Amino acid sequence: MNVRPNSPAARDIAHHLHPYTNWRRHEADGPLIINSGKGIYVQDDQGKEYIEGMAGLWCTSLGFGEERLVQAAAEQMRKLPYYHAFAHKSHNPGIDLAERLADMTPGDLNHVFFANSGSEANDTVVKFVWYFNNALGRPEKKKIISRIKGYHGVTVASASMTGLPNNHRDFDLPIANILHTECPHYYRFGQEGETEDAFATRMADALEAKILEEGPETVAAFIGEPVMGAGGVIVPPRTYWKKIQAVCRKYDILVIADEVICGFGRTGEMFGSQTFEIQPDIMVVAKQLSSAYLPISAVIISDKVYDALADNSAKIGTFGHGYTYSGHPVAAAVAVETLKIYEERDILSHVKAVAPLFQEGLRKFADHPHVGEVRGVGLVGAVELVADKTTKASFDPAGPVGVQLDKRAIANGVILRNIVDSLAFCPPLIITDKQIKELFDRFGKALDETEAWIK
Ligand code: PLP
Numbered sequence: 001m002n003v004r005p006n007s008p009a010a011r012d013i014a015h016h017l018h019p020y021t022n023w024r025r026h027e028a029d030g031p032l033i034i035n036s037g038k039g040i041y042v043q044d045d046q047g048k049e050y051i052e053g054m055a056g057l058w059c060t061s062l063g064f065g066e067e068r069l070v071q072a073a074a075e076q077m078r079k080l081p082y083y084h085a086f087a088h089k090s091h092n093p094g095i096d097l098a099e100r101l102a103d104m105t106p107g108d109l110n111h112v113f114f115a116n117s118g119s120e121a122n123d124t125v126v127k128f129v130w131y132f133n134n135a136l137g138r139p140e141k142k143k144i145i146s147r148i149k150g151y152h153g154v155t156v157a158s159a160s161m162t163g164l165p166n167n168h169r170d171f172d173l174p175i176a177n178i179l180h181t182e183c184p185h186y187y188r189f190g191q192e193g194e195t196e197d198a199f200a201t202r203m204a205d206a207l208e209a210k211i212l213e214e215g216p217e218t219v220a221a222f223i224g225e226p227v228m229g230a231g232g233v234i235v236p237p238r239t240y241w242k243k244i245q246a247v248c249r250k251y252d253i254l255v256i257a258d259e260v261i262c263g264f265g266r267t268g269e270m271f272g273s274q275t276f277e278i279q280p281d282i283m284v285v286a287k288q289l290s291s292a293y294l295p296i297s298a299v300i301i302s303d304k305v306y307d308a309l310a311d312n313s314a315k316i317g318t319f320g321h322g323y324t325y326s327g328h329p330v331a332a333a334v335a336v337e338t339l340k341i342y343e344e345r346d347i348l349s350h351v352k353a354v355a356p357l358f359q360e361g362l363r364k365f366a367d368h369p370h371v372g373e374v375r376g377v378g379l380v381g382a383v384e385l386v387a388d389k390t391t392k393a394s395f396d397p398a399g400p401v402g403v404q405l406d407k408r409a410i411a412n413g414v415i416l417r418n419i420v421d422s423l424a425f426c427p428p429l430i431i432t433d434k435q436i437k438e439l440f441d442r443f444g445k446a447l448d449e450t451e452a453w454i455k
Helices: 008-015 023-029 065-078 092-104 118-135 156-160 198-215 240-250 303-316 329-342 347-366 401-411 433-454
Strands: 035-040 039-044 047-051 109-115 143-147 180-182 218-225 253-259 282-285 297-302 371-377 381-383 417-419 422-425
Touching: 039 065, 047 433, 065 329, 092 109, 092 297, 092 329, 109 118, 109 303, 118 156, 118 218, 118 253, 118 297, 118 303, 143 198, 156 180, 180 198, 180 282, 180 401, 198 218, 198 240, 240 253, 282 381, 297 303, 329 347, 347 381, 347 433, 381 401, 381 433, 401 417, 401 422, 422 433
Parallel strands: 143 180, 143 218, 218 253, 253 282
Antiparallel strands: 035 039, 039 047, 109 297, 282 297, 371 381, 381 422, 417 422
């Protein structure tokens, strides 16, 4: 890349450290600078337009430039730009949002704790779980089981629960008491002649074996995304969660649904827990909670978990956890407005209406010579490239085919996310039929160009 001295790209390279980036490659390649957006489209600093096929990072559900969210933020900024919720303080946006979340989540998830990101929320969950079992006089029941390829964030505890090598390697993670069980990816880990249901049973059996090996009295919780996102959009078999949940119930293990991506319509129901029939004891939401216009996340807990935590806080004299910006009033006001828009525009019906076209469009790529699997549900999906369709052999990790496809996609005006050799799709929920076609037209060209590059 030819970087002009003092250009934004040069200044970026000089001073801006990027998350999830090869910093030496960045020095050579420079940034893609996105400065504006409207609807499902964003524009770079050269005026080139892209479809944001990932809704940013699985988050801008209402697309870019939603004026009502801007207004909600501006109004709240004027009224009360900041207040906190420590030591019995509160404010209306926080109250409204907590009530709304309690109403819309399934079961008796009635109590809401706010944080600012998915990672912070999941770190909060770990502390809730430990506090819960101390409160119940079971100090040995502390282990949390997550899954290989699960993604729960990057702070110390949440990165430990994340089951991806690069989040642990050289960070001295995972911490103690965090374990990982099998990844429910049938295409990759299903055995010859095994049905999806039998595979789901094997996954649940593996979980049970792990619990028994560790001792059920030491295992506190199981955490999972209804559909794994950052691990490569891995949709489990339909019966997987029922079987996993049954094992957890058998050993008095809390079920935690990390709905940071799935929450608010992504899978075709309001929550992934509804799509996969999970009744979690704890649910975590973020991202689409505010359409990502401001950072906010929430941990929503059942009556049972709340009662134990509340008793313990009374015993100790306080619940010694919370963030300066827990339930920030401006972020909360934007989230309340986001949820209102979902309801008024019936975003769920819209997702249900366009999802079949999206899923069919994705599946058309399955015939491509190097597409091993196409998978997805609702408005999220992925296309996985393989070196050999019959053996399912992956490409040599040193020969970056996924990176190439990602680059070709950008050249063709669509931003996706390359996860090893899978390209993930997660467009804003407001995407229309016509725009879905445009998205796949652009991606199809990128795939053909990558095919030519492979040859
Ligand atoms: N949980 C899930 C399922 C996620 O997908 C993510 C982020 O992608 C996180 C947690 C972490 O969220 P954040 O990046 O806001 O810390």
